[in-house]
Amino acid sequence: MPPVSPSQFAPAIPDASRSKKLQLLGILSGFAAGAWLGAAEAPTKLVSIGISPMVISLIMVIGVFLARWSLPALILGTSSVRADVRRAPHLIIWALLAGCLWAVANTLTIFAIRDIGLSIAFPLWNSNSLLGILWGFLFFNELRQAGWRRWTGVLGGALVMCAGAALLAVASSTAAPAAHSLRGAWAALGAGILWGTMYIPYRKAYLTGMNPLSFVTFFTFGELGMMATLAITYLGLAPLWRELTSARDVLFWLMLGGFVWVIGDVFQQYAAKYVGISRGIPLSIRISCGLLWARWFGELHGRGVRPTRKSLEAPS
Amino acid sequence: MNATEPDPNTRGRWASILSDIHFWVPLAVLMGGLLLLRFIR
Numbered sequence: 001m002p003p004v005s006p007s008q009f010a011p012a013i014p015d016a017s018r019s020k021k022l023q024l025l026g027i028l029s030g031f032a033a034g035a036w037l038g039a040a041e042a043p044t045k046l047v048s049i050g051i052s053p054m055v056i057s058l059i060m061v062i063g064v065f066l067a068r069w070s071l072p073a074l075i076l077g078t079s080s081v082r083a084d085v086r087r088a089p090h091l092i093i094w095a096l097l098a099g100c101l102w103a104v105a106n107t108l109t110i111f112a113i114r115d116i117g118l119s120i121a122f123p124l125w126n127s128n129s130l131l132g133i134l135w136g137f138l139f140f141n142e143l144r145q146a147g148w149r150r151w152t153g154v155l156g157g158a159l160v161m162c163a164g165a166a167l168l169a170v171a172s173s174t175a176a177p178a179a180h181s182l183r184g185a186w187a188a189l190g191a192g193i194l195w196g197t198m199y200i201p202y203r204k205a206y207l208t209g210m211n212p213l214s215f216v217t218f219f220t221f222g223e224l225g226m227m228a229t230l231a232i233t234y235l236g237l238a239p240l241w242r243e244l245t246s247a248r249d250v251l252f253w254l255m256l257g258g259f260v261w262v263i264g265d266v267f268q269q270y271a272a273k274y275v276g277i278s279r280g281i282p283l284s285i286r287i288s289c290g291l292l293w294a295r296w297f298g299e300l301h302g303r304g305v306r307p308t309r310k311s312l313e314a315p316s
Numbered sequence: 317m318n319a320t321e322p323d324p325n326t327r328g329r330w331a332s333i334l335s336d337i338h339f340w341v342p343l344a345v346l347m348g349g350l351l352l353l354r355f356i357r
Contacts, residue, residue, distance in 0.1 A: 090329040097342050104349040111356055139338060183356045190352040197345040204338045234357065 026274025029267040036264030043250075043257035053110035054231045055243045056254060061103055061227040063258020068220040084214035091210045092218045094201035099222020101201075105194035107230065108187040115184025124188035131196025140203055142276045202272050212269040216262070 043060070085092065105125075112121035133155075136142035205215050231240050247254075333339050 090333060093333055093339070097339070097346070101342060101346050101349070104346065104353060107353060108349065108356075111353075135341075139341075186352065187356050190349055194345060194349045197342050200338050200342050230353070 022274045026271050030271035030275065033264045033268035033271055036260055036267060038264075040257045040261035040264055043253045048114065049250075051247050051250065052235065052243050053107060053114060054234055055240070055247055056110050057103065057107040058227050058231045058240075059244070059247065059251060059254040060106065060258040060261070061223050063255030064262055065220045065224045065258075066255070067259040067262035068216050080211055081214045081217050084211055088209065091205050091208055091215075094205040094208075094210070095215045095218035096222035096225075098198050098201040098205075098215075099219040099224075100226040101194045101198040102219070103223045103226040103230070105191040105198070107227070108191040108194070112184045112188035112191065115180040115187065121184065121188040124185060125192040125195065127189065127192040128194075128196035128199075131193060132199045135197065135200050136203070136276055139200060140207070140276065199272060202269060203276070206269075206273045212266065212273055215269065216266060 043056075109121060109125055112125065137144070202215070206212065235243065
């Protein structure tokens with residue numbers, strides 16, 4: 001029997017440089033997530049041309065489903081997903097729950113965009129980062145050992161975002177469609193709460209050892225199942241089919257939005273994994289992207305330009 | 317162990333999920349979101 005050295009019994013020394021690298025990777029992932037997730041929201045503005053929010057959300061979710069089954073498969077293959085399922089089948093419930101939360105939140109954002117416009121809705125639903133900080137602190141002991149500098153950074157950043165959101169809402173209130181503005185604000189806030197809470201299952205799954213790409217893969221089932229149920233319940237099968245066929249001109253853009261969202265979400269999940277939800281989620285805030293899109297659609301100039309089917313079909 | 321008996325590990329895992337506040341808080345928020353969607357639709 002080979003001699004056993006004392007070092008074999010010593011606790012593993014944490015590799016500080018590796019930990020730092022992973023933290024940096026988490027921070028960069030957070031920023032990348034903000035850019036991609038913000039870009040993915042732009043096609044939801046198509047609600048202005050009269051497509052049902054349920055149909056828009058369903059098509060986006062189908063795009064997400066297709067992307068998630070192709071992207072994780074391209075990066076890792078499917079063997080790691082199968083291994084994760086065999087090792088810990090109960091973890092799938094967290095992914096399904098997160099997917100259901102996402103689908104309802106996404107549908108609410110489309111109602112919000114229709115009623116109050118992107119420029120106000122975007123900052124409102126990005127309040128999810130504040131909730132992320134709260135849940136991270138309450139449920140996962142995040143920031144408990146943090147010094148005053150980190151607390152100042154996290155809370156200061158969050159407050160600056162809220163102040164910016166409030167200013168933005170005041171500044172662009174004249175550009176927002178007047179009817180149903182309260183309903184739109186509730187929808188945006190509701191989406192923020194759902195998305196902020198969605199990070200609980202995210203974090204829970206990673207703490208128990210699930211691979212982010214496996215999580216993403218099962219997330220899609222929750223998302224598609226919830227969205228299909230909502231669309232069929234609220235619209236009925238035949239009217240849903242009619243709406244889908246009448247929206248065929250914009251199917252590509254909506255599905256592309258779903259595809260882009262997947263890339264952003266993979267970055268976001270690595271941010272949640274490596275720097276936690278209280279710091280990773282505020283990093284992936286996408287107010288700036290929302291403002292860019294609102295500007296693109298003319299909301300901030302009070303013009304409220306609406307995309308038309310013709311303009312969408314024209315080559316850019 | 318009889319093949320038809322439920323695996324105690326599996327049962328334990330599900331019991332731990334169902335007694336976990338991390339499961340019930342998102343579920344309650346999801347129900348709230350569905351109600352809000354019904355209300356604003």
